[in-house]
Amino acid sequence: MNHPKLSSAFVAMMWRPFSWALVVPVLFLSSCCCLTAPDPLSSREAYLKERGKWIQAEHARSFSADQVLSVEEKAANDILQGLRLKEMQRTRGAFPPARNFLEARADVDASPLMAVFKRMPKGAILHAHPGAIQDLHWLIAYATYLPHCYVFTGPDTATGVKGALAFFARPPDAQWKLVQDLRDASTNRVEFDEQLYRGITLGRDNLAHPDIWAQFEKCWSRVFAIEDYAPVSREFARRELEAAAAENVQVLELRAFLSGPTDLEGKAAGGDAAVAQYREVLADVRRQYPDFQLKLISSRERVAAPERTGEYLREALRLRKLNPDFVVGFDLVNEEDRSHALIDFLDQWLAIDKEARAAGIDLPFFFHAGESNWTENENLFEALLLRSRRIGHGLALAKHPLLLERVREQKIAIEVCPISNQVLGYVPDLRNHPAVFWMRAGLPVTLSPDDPGMMQGTFSHDFYAAFMAWDLDLADLKQLAQNSLQYSSLSAAEKVSAMTVWTARWKEFIQWLNTQPKG
Numbered sequence: 001m002n003h004p005k006l007s008s009a010f011v012a013m014m015w016r017p018f019s020w021a022l023v024v025p026v027l028f029l030s031s032c033c034c035l036t037a038p039d040p041l042s043s044r045e046a047y048l049k050e051r052g053k054w055i056q057a058e059h060a061r062s063f064s065a066d067q068v069l070s071v072e073e074k075a076a077n078d079i080l081q082g083l084r085l086k087e088m089q090r091t092r093g094a095f096p097p098a099r100n101f102l103e104a105r106a107d108v109d110a111s112p113l114m115a116v117f118k119r120m121p122k123g124a125i126l127h128a129h130p131g132a133i134q135d136l137h138w139l140i141a142y143a144t145y146l147p148h149c150y151v152f153t154g155p156d157t158a159t160g161v162k163g164a165l166a167f168f169a170r171p172p173d174a175q176w177k178l179v180q181d182l183r184d185a186s187t188n189r190v191e192f193d194e195q196l197y198r199g200i201t202l203g204r205d206n207l208a209h210p211d212i213w214a215q216f217e218k219c220w221s222r223v224f225a226i227e228d229y230a231p232v233s234r235e236f237a238r239r240e241l242e243a244a245a246a247e248n249v250q251v252l253e254l255r256a257f258l259s260g261p262t263d264l265e266g267k268a269a270g271g272d273a274a275v276a277q278y279r280e281v282l283a284d285v286r287r288q289y290p291d292f293q294l295k296l297i298s299s300r301e302r303v304a305a306p307e308r309t310g311e312y313l314r315e316a317l318r319l320r321k322l323n324p325d326f327v328v329g330f331d332l333v334n335e336e337d338r339s340h341a342l343i344d345f346l347d348q349w350l351a352i353d354k355e356a357r358a359a360g361i362d363l364p365f366f367f368h369a370g371e372s373n374w375t376e377n378e379n380l381f382e383a384l385l386l387r388s389r390r391i392g393h394g395l396a397l398a399k400h401p402l403l404l405e406r407v408r409e410q411k412i413a414i415e416v417c418p419i420s421n422q423v424l425g426y427v428p429d430l431r432n433h434p435a436v437f438w439m440r441a442g443l444p445v446t447l448s449p450d451d452p453g454m455m456q457g458t459f460s461h462d463f464y465a466a467f468m469a470w471d472l473d474l475a476d477l478k479q480l481a482q483n484s485l486q487y488s489s490l491s492a493a494e495k496v497s498a499m500t501v502w503t504a505r506w507k508e509f510i511q512w513l514n515t516q517p518k519g
Contacts (some may be wrong), residue, residue, distance in 0.1 A: 063439045064479035076513040077474035083113055083516075087468065097430035097469035101419045102204050105456060108464055117463040119512060120477065121505035123484035124251035124498075125244060125459060127392055127415035127448035129299075129333070131220075131227045131236075134243040134453045139236060140196045143226045144183075148264060150176040151196070161218050163199040166225035169264040202423060202455050212425050213335045219454055228268070230261035238281045240453075245289040247459040250502055251488055252292075255299040255331050255366070258319060271298075271319050275326060291501045295328045295489045297366050302332035302339040309345050313352040317363045328489035329364035329389065336372050342382035349386050364389045364489075370396030373426060390415055390446075390487060395426055398434045404443070413444040413487035418465045419457055420450035430469035439476065446484045478506070 040050035059065060069077060088095075090111070096104040108114065143149060144165065152164040154175035168176065179196075186192040198205070200223040206215045227236055244252045260269030261277065275296070282294045298316035300309065313330060320327045332342070342349075349365075356363045369383035371393035380403050383391055390413045391397075397404050397414070407414065416435040421427045427434075439445050449462045466472060466480075485498050 058440065061440060061442045062476075063442050063445060063483075064475040065442070067475035067479055069475055069478075070510075072510050072514060073474055073478075076510045079513055079516055079518050080116065080474055082518040083116065084468065087111055087113055095468075097418075097422075097465045100207055100428065101423055101455065101457060101461065101465070102202060102207055105461070108461060111464065113464055113467070114460060116513065116516075117460040117467070118247055118458075119509060120460075120463065121248050121250065121481060121502055121509055122447075122459065122463070123249075123481035123502055124253065124446070124488040124490075125249050125448050126253045126390060126413070126446050126484055126488060127417055127450055128244075128252065128254055129451050130240060130254045130256050131224060132451035132454035133240040133449075134236075135458075136200055136223070136453050137197055138239060139200070139223070139227065139232075140193050142235070143229070143232045144179045144193070144196060146231060147180075149179045149226065151179050151182065153177050156218075161221040163196075163218075164222045164225070165196070165200075166266075167229045167262075167264055168266075200454070212423065213338075216424065216454075217335070225262070225266070228259070228262045230263060230269070233261040234277055234281060237278065238284055241281060241285045241292070241294065242288070243453075244459060245285060245292045248505070249459055250291060250293065250505075251295070251485065251490065251498060253295045253297060253328070253489060255297045255333060257300065258296065258298050258316075258327070271315055272322070275319060275323055279326065291498075293490070293494070293498065294326075296326055297329045297331050297489075298327055299331045299333050302334045302336070302342075302368075304340075306340075306345050306348055310348040310351065313348055313363070314355070317352060317356055317359070317361070320363055321359060321361055324361065325491070329366045331366045331368060331392070333368060336368065336370075336377060336379060337374055341377075342367060342369065342379045342386070346382075349382075366390050366392065368392035370394040371421075371426065372396050375399055384410075384412070388412065389489070393417060393421065393426075395421065395434060398437070404441075408441070408443050411444055413446050413483060414438060415448050416445055416466075417448050417450035417462065418469070419452075419455060419462050422465075423455050430465055433469065435466070436470040439470070444483055444487060445480065446487060447480050481506070 040047045091107060094104070094107065096108050101108070146167070148167045148169065150166055150168055150171050152160050152162060152175055154160065154162060156162050165179070166176070183189055183192050200219050202212070202216060202219060206212060209215050226232060241252065256274070258271040258274040260271060260273035262268050278294065278296060282292070286292055298319060300312040304312070309332070316327070316330045352363055365386055365388045367379070367383040367386070367388040369379040369388065369391050370377060372395065377396050380391070380394065380396055380400055384403060384406050391407070392415045394414045397407065414435070418427070418430050418433055418435065421433065422430055435445055447462055447466055449457060449459050452458050452461065463477070467477065481502065482499075485495060485502060488495070490498055
């Protein structure tokens with residue numbers, strides 16, 4: 001065990017009303033340690049001795065309690081904690097994790113800690129969505145300069161969003177204008193392109209909107225068609241994987257709509273073409289990053305009708321049969337509170353499970369569940385009953401002590417995406433994110449960025465946010481990285497190989513960190 005300190009920030013958090021609601025479920029998660037004393041109030045010495053016992057007993061429950069740091073790691077942790085203290089002093093008047101990331105990003109980027117987290121071997125990123133990973137400036141600079149690229153200039157309708165981008169041989173109506181014509185007519189081409197970029201990403205301007213999720217959905221509506229267009233799709237996917245590998249992500253699991261590249265008529269090439277393209281792109285990326293690995297979780301919209309979702313499931317199972325090493329499961333996306341509940345698809349879940357068993361293969365689920373502020377959201381019950389391999393977000397677990405116990409007992413990893421949770425309005429101040437409780441209570445937690453490019457972030461920003469907001473140390477960061485590989489969809493043999501590679505990279509990282517000046 002290597003938890004010599006009690007964080008003053010964590011102690012302060014424990015006294016907040018919100019935090020007490022999170023602490024109560026500990027009673028359900030593990031048996032109580034024996035913490036007794038003849039009379040802790042008999043003297044100052046007796047009180048402090050008993051207090052120290054309580055602190056150590058709580059640390060023993062932490063998810064990283066079994067981490068034993070080497071001498072080199074302890075020295076690196078001292079440097080890391082010194083940088084953290086200096087960062088606290090630098091940002092004392094406006095602590096970045098307590099402010100919305102869309103507003104605080106410039107302050108985060110100015111931190112010396114960002115160089116540390118960019119370099120840190122992150123292991124696996126288990127929760128990310130293609131199309132929203134890399135800096136989307138490249139997409140504007142490349143795709144919108146191609147022939148046949150149009151933008152919708154009309155008002156928002158049930159079928160179209162103002163600013164939507166798409167490729168057509170012939171546009172559907174006069175409200176679709178050639179992007180190049182509008183750019184040529186503009187007085188400032190740089191600002192014109194920046195306006196297109198702002199339309200497909202969330203920024204500070206969106207913070208004043210009463211429904212940030214609606215703005216997020218509009219970003220997707222504006223961008224998905226040009227990302228899928230065949231002359232763009234392959235290069236865009238390659239750059240997304242390279243963006244991950246460049247930030248020391250070793251394994252990437254993407255929740256992907258496996259429809260395939262589209263042509264000028266909007267016709268998609270299909271799932272087989274989508275999988276083949278990802279395999280080709282992965283081969284390209286591995287020429288520069290030979291240890292990089294990719295897995296695909298077939299995903300679809302949870303707003304679809306149950307019958308349609310049944311079709312999606314059958315297609316996902318077909319692709320998994322053909323690509324068991326590559327297509328690893330299924331999930332549904334969209335905002336939970338305005339979409340179908342998982343139980344609405346119960347017949348489809350049961351049917352595909354029966355079909356998969358008959359075929360001698362499984363179709364694992366990796367459900368988004370509990371990404372909600374509402375108590376009546378019960379998707380977590382389905383996630384556990386349907387044996388979801390991991391839980392995406394899981395914020396509502398704080399309201400379900402029985403389910404928390406099941407998650408801990410069954411070792412179901414929670415895919416935590418702090419910046420996404422903050423930007424979309426679930427946890428405005430990341431110091432109050434339930435993940436800090438989950439980690440201290442010994443639940444398996446992993447860290448992921450969700451949609452960093454669309455939120456104008458990177459794979460490293462979430463590590464900064466978690467480290468600063470939750471008072472983490474090197475043992476916690478090490479456990480997060482190891483958890484990500486342990487709970488990934490890699491085969492047993494792949495995990496052994498990946499952990500060997502990660503261990504070597506971690507050693508190099510520690511050596512580098514020990515050359516840095518103390519804070």
